[in-house]
Amino acid sequence: MFDVLFAHIQEKVDLTELDKESIQSFFSLRKLRKRQYLLQQGAICTHLSFVAKGLLRSFTVDEKGRDHISLFAWEGWWISDFNSFLFQEEAQLNIDAIEETQLVMISRADYEALTLKVPIMDRYFRLLYQNSLATKDRRLISSHTHTAEEKYLQLAHSYPHILQRIPQHLIASYLGLAPETISRIRKSLALRQAD
Amino acid sequence: MFDVLFAHIQEKVDLTELDKESIQSFFSLRKLRKRQYLLQQGAICTHLSFVAKGLLRSFTVDEKGRDHISLFAWEGWWISDFNSFLFQEEAQLNIDAIEETQLVMISRADYEALTLKVPIMDRYFRLLYQNSLATKDRRLISSHTHTAEEKYLQLAHSYPHILQRIPQHLIASYLGLAPETISRIRKSLALRQAD
DNA sequence: CGGATCGTTGATCAACTTCAACGGTCGTGG
DNA sequence: CCACGACCGTTGAAGTTGATCAACGATCCG
Numbered sequence: 001m002f003d004v005l006f007a008h009i010q011e012k013v014d015l016t017e018l019d020k021e022s023i024q025s026f027f028s029l030r031k032l033r034k035r036q037y038l039l040q041q042g043a044i045c046t047h048l049s050f051v052a053k054g055l056l057r058s059f060t061v062d063e064k065g066r067d068h069i070s071l072f073a074w075e076g077w078w079i080s081d082f083n084s085f086l087f088q089e090e091a092q093l094n095i096d097a098i099e100e101t102q103l104v105m106i107s108r109a110d111y112e113a114l115t116l117k118v119p120i121m122d123r124y125f126r127l128l129y130q131n132s133l134a135t136k137d138r139r140l141i142s143s144h145t146h147t148a149e150e151k152y153l154q155l156a157h158s159y160p161h162i163l164q165r166i167p168q169h170l171i172a173s174y175l176g177l178a179p180e181t182i183s184r185i186r187k188s189l190a191l192r193q194a195d
Numbered sequence: 196m197f198d199v200l201f202a203h204i205q206e207k208v209d210l211t212e213l214d215k216e217s218i219q220s221f222f223s224l225r226k227l228r229k230r231q232y233l234l235q236q237g238a239i240c241t242h243l244s245f246v247a248k249g250l251l252r253s254f255t256v257d258e259k260g261r262d263h264i265s266l267f268a269w270e271g272w273w274i275s276d277f278n279s280f281l282f283q284e285e286a287q288l289n290i291d292a293i294e295e296t297q298l299v300m301i302s303r304a305d306y307e308a309l310t311l312k313v314p315i316m317d318r319y320f321r322l323l324y325q326n327s328l329a330t331k332d333r334r335l336i337s338s339h340t341h342t343a344e345e346k347y348l349q350l351a352h353s354y355p356h357i358l359q360r361i362p363q364h365l366i367a368s369y370l371g372l373a374p375e376t377i378s379r380i381r382k383s384l385a386l387r388q389a390d
Numbered sequence: 391c392g393g394a395t396c397g398t399t400g401a402t403c404a405a406c407t408t409c410a411a412c413g414g415t416c417g418t419g420g
Numbered sequence: 421c422c423a424c425g426a427c428c429g430t431t432g433a434a435g436t437t438g439a440t441c442a443a444c445g446a447t448c449c450g
Binding site: 062119122129130132144 | 277320321334336
Binding site for chain 3: 375
């Protein structure tokens, strides 16, 4: 479990064995079943979670009871409700497991303590957030610029393997489209493919 | 100029006088006229810029020649094309000044050097990016969840002062709506207001 | 003054949603 | 181990939101 975490961190910064020991001491492990909640709207997000294995989603539910998925997180991704985690406010987001999942988690207090004790983790998280920011920018622009089909194709191109793991109606929710729309897009693509 | 920058940094982390001297030595100043480009698509984004005074926008231009604004940055905001700045790739974004603007800028190399020489800046940027991430999440969800009118009202509520500084068609571009739509929304709101 | 820019309004149009019905598959409890 | 229900994807028809196209008036600025 910790191997996956250390491997991920070491893609961005160097860690000494001592660093690793320190880091490990701040984290705890947790397993989730399929459909199990990690966080529910209105609760306080106590932990920042790294996915060692499995797949989760974060989403909001609107007045009409519809889901809106903001993020999928699989192996090597972090997930939390940032506003809630950082400021210990009520969470706006729900997070649950799409597959059986194994997490490596750190509490709010330990997150602060970790970055103080192992300052290079400030750097790691900065690099992590930088990348994440750039991705979110692209996604927002894409959501304004592109048609439904273009958005679907862009996702399929960016994360081809993940489409096979995620039910189609969840993809729809992630892209901000109706499930029927995805179905029709796929049909239309398949027909054109056949030429 | 540097006062604004230091004030902003010190909202998040503490700086010694020595830190300030070090920080200042890495930054340079620049003025932009109205409509002047800070960055054009295809160029390399050499600097990360802090707005000391004025107002800018970052935007993409699609195949049909339409603008899509991803961000407004006024006093106290940072702006750049992150992908381009970090990896020195060709910029996807354009950035230009909506008002006369004064910037405090740091180059890519100096950004790296700064975070190494003044490690607390890693922390500052991490905190900055954290907040930014949370904001972008909310914006993306909002763009999927809400109607045109709701998006407009949400923006008006979040940044009431800024609506007076930004031409209406740029607001439209930021929200991913046609200029005519904003016009009609405002009319409709005004009519209802009159009741 | 003349051109560019900006907001407004009306008419039409297209993309996507909504609603409804159906068939297949999966998983769980009897 | 089978049967039932929940869940999921598909398809068709109708409805709605917001985009597009076009024209016009106002303002700003060189």
